[in-house]
Amino acid sequence: MTIIDGKRTSRKTTSGENSTLLSYIHFADGNKGGVGKSFVARTLYQWFIDHQVPVIGFDTDPEDNPDFSDIYPDIARTVFSETQSQEDAANVIVNQAAMTHQPVVVNLPARAHHPFQAWLAKFDILTLAAEQRIGLVKWFVTTGEADSLRSLVNSLRACGTAVPHIVVRNRKYDDWSFYNEADDVLALIQETHSQVIDLPRLPARLASTILNQRLTYDQARTYQGKSYGITEQAGVRKFLAQAYGEFERTGVLPS
Numbered sequence: 001m002t003i004i005d006g007k008r009t010s011r012k013t014t015s016g017e018n019s020t021l022l023s024y025i026h027f028a029d030g031n032k033g034g035v036g037k038s039f040v041a042r043t044l045y046q047w048f049i050d051h052q053v054p055v056i057g058f059d060t061d062p063e064d065n066p067d068f069s070d071i072y073p074d075i076a077r078t079v080f081s082e083t084q085s086q087e088d089a090a091n092v093i094v095n096q097a098a099m100t101h102q103p104v105v106v107n108l109p110a111r112a113h114h115p116f117q118a119w120l121a122k123f124d125i126l127t128l129a130a131e132q133r134i135g136l137v138k139w140f141v142t143t144g145e146a147d148s149l150r151s152l153v154n155s156l157r158a159c160g161t162a163v164p165h166i167v168v169r170n171r172k173y174d175d176w177s178f179y180n181e182a183d184d185v186l187a188l189i190q191e192t193h194s195q196v197i198d199l200p201r202l203p204a205r206l207a208s209t210i211l212n213q214r215l216t217y218d219q220a221r222t223y224q225g226k227s228y229g230i231t232e233q234a235g236v237r238k239f240l241a242q243a244y245g246e247f248e249r250t251g252v253l254p255s
Contacts, residue, residue, distance in 0.1 A: 024097075046217040047243075056097070058093055058105070080112055140152055140155055220232075
């Protein structure tokens with residue numbers, strides 16, 4: 001079953017397809033800053049930790065914005081680049097997935113579309129992943145705004161069937177009228193069999209404290225600080241429970 005805008009359809013993927021794969025590479029994307037890519041990457045990474053599933057993480061955001069690797073210190077860093085000296089830097093992601101058979105979570109940088117597409121083509125990543133029984137999936141975070149939806153359309157048109165997309169509606173943002181009225185975007189989501197889930201809203205002050213204090217979610221569940229106590233700890237637990245429920249609906253996580 002596939003979930004599109006909360007409705008189940010009959011696409012034959014997820015559990016059956018998942019059982020034939022040795023690992024998944026999960027790309028947190030959005031192709032612009034501030035949509036919540038790092039937020040999704042951290043939350044997804046924490047899902048694996050909480051479920052005691054060994055996981056590998058890569059942060060490919062610029063060094064001045066390491067909101068994934070700066071909080072989870074075991075995360076490695078690499079880059080997606082079209083420059084000759086670094087064009088193969090991201091190969092380590094696939095190499096690690098193939099060697100360890102562990103899931104990999106990758107935080108993509110803003111404006112990653114062209115370097116990512118170039119990497120897929122230059123190193124024939126889709127063929128290699130299929131041969132190694134590695135699934136590729138993009139968790140594409142959107143705010144529902146026009147520029148965010150343009151980025152989503154570009155990604156879906158470029159690789160929406162070759163690299164399955166999970167459209168993550170970041171409910172930090174309240175106005176989804178433009179998204180709901182974007183018939184061409186919704187049709188493309190349907191056409192590419194992309195799943196749609198909701199990332200629940202974490203109160204702004206709570207989210208800011210976690211980010212400013214560079215807290216992992218494990219730490220955030222027990223942290224004590226100014227205007228941060230047991231109520232905020234409970235808020236983190238509630239957020240994670242809701243987010244995990246959405247993640248698990250997709251069928252791409254270990255059962």
